[in-house]
Amino acid sequence: MSEAVRAEAPGAQAHMSYEVKDGIGLITLNRPDKLNAWTGEMEKGVKRAVGAAAKDDKVRVIVLTGAGRGFCAGADMNLLQSIEPEGGRRNIVSKEEEEAVDLSYDHGPSVIEHFHGRFGYLFECPKPVIGAVNGACAGLGLVVSLFCDLRFASEEAKFTTSFAQRGLVAEHGIAWLLPRLIGSAHALDLLMSARKIDGREAARLGLVNQAFPADEFMEEVMAYARHMAANVSPRSMAVMKRQVYKSLFQDFNQSTDMADKEMQASFKSADFKEGVAHFVEKRSAHFTGR
Incomplete structure (x- = not known):
């Protein structure tokens, strides 16, 4: 602790x-x-x-x-x-x-x-x-x-x-x-x-x-x-929080376009790589927020 x-x-x-x-x-x-x-x-x-x-x-x-x-x-x-x-x-x-x-x-x-x-x-x-x-x-x-x-x-x-x-x-x-x-x-x-x-x-x-x-x-x-x-990934939480609040002022298509853009960016992140690795290796996650 x-x-x-x-x-x-x-x-x-x-x-x-x-x-x-x-x-x-x-x-x-x-x-x-x-x-x-x-x-x-x-x-x-x-x-x-x-x-x-x-x-x-x-x-x-x-x-x-x-x-x-x-x-x-x-x-x-x-x-x-x-x-x-x-x-x-x-x-x-x-x-x-x-x-x-x-x-x-x-x-x-x-x-x-x-x-x-x-x-x-x-x-x-x-x-x-x-x-x-x-x-x-x-x-x-x-x-x-x-x-x-x-x-x-x-x-x-x-x-x-x-x-x-x-x-x-x-x-x-x-x-x-x-x-x-x-x-x-x-x-x-x-x-x-x-x-x-x-x-x-x-x-x-x-x-x-x-x-x-x-x-x-x-x-x-x-x-x-x-x-x-x-x-859970700090990066994921931060992006999802902003997606939800931004979507309150968007229509469905705008929200989906934003999600597609953010999804592509997430594929390049260290947290995505760690998210896959810890699941495959059956161990605790070590996310960095990057």
């Missing part, structure tokens, strides 16, 4: 932490006394950590979770109270304060042109991002989870959009993302009623991939992440 590397993102005031172990970059929102309510420092720290993980060859998978009883209970209410309705600051992090991270990757199409805004960089990141929803997941916290590629939940986790109860609207792309995951009727139900659902119902709706018992939750999530880190 590899040695863990821990680091609090510089300037994050301990609002999040970052650890690398067993091929997994674990990002933990760290305000447990506030159910990890979202702050500007947390936002900048998470983006910085994703950028670091994207460029680290030791990291194959990113897991985003929360400390304590919550995943993220939404935007910090003190910050919401300071938002000015006219001509003032509307976001927790201003445009000038946003982190600039390099998520460039040599393989597969870029998708960032389709996902502007605060969290679109998570779709551009070439590493898979798993949202591990361990507890309360509300408002902005739910939005952040939707920008993860996969989501797993504790059966006891509580989800709510909450916007309608704050006099707000479907913010930060959730009106586009949520119907594509669970359908328009279910999306309108969760948005307009702002009712709470648990992890079991979230799994039934397709909001999360799977729900696990609370006492097994992180063990199950990390086992899944370790499987991805150890047994």
Whole structure:
């Protein structure tokens, strides 16, 4: 088992932490006394950590979770109270304060042109991002989870959009993302009623991939992440992630043409050669991402 590397993102005031172990970059929102309510420092720290993980060859998978009883209970209410309705600051992090991270990757199409805004960089990141929803997941916290590629939940986790109860609207792309995951009727139900659902119902709706018992939750999530880190090609994951998000803006023929082009490129890769070799030789794979 590899040695863990821990680091609090510089300037994050301990609002999040970052650890690398067993091929997994674990990002933990760290305000447990506030159910990890979202702050500007947390936002900048998470983006910085994703950028670091994207460029680290030791990291194959990113897991985003929360400390304590919550995943993220939404935007910090003190910050919401300071938002000015006219001509003032509307976001927790201003445009000038946003982190600039390099998520460039040599393989597969870029998708960032389709996902502007605060969290679109998570779709551009070439590493898979798993949202591990361990507890309360509300408002902005739910939005952040939707920008993860996969989501797993504790059966006891509580989800709510909450916007309608704050006099707000479907913010930060959730009106586009949520119907594509669970359908328009279910999306309108969760948005307009702002009712709470648990992890079991979230799994039934397709909001999360799977729900696990609370006492097994992180063990199950990390086992899944370790499987991805150890047994599949990082190059394949990166290209497939971008294929899927790019295809949302293409017709079938465009998506197929893109796949044919990427397939030809994959034949030249070291990971393709290793994928065939380890199967034929009946041994564990040693993918490099190249």
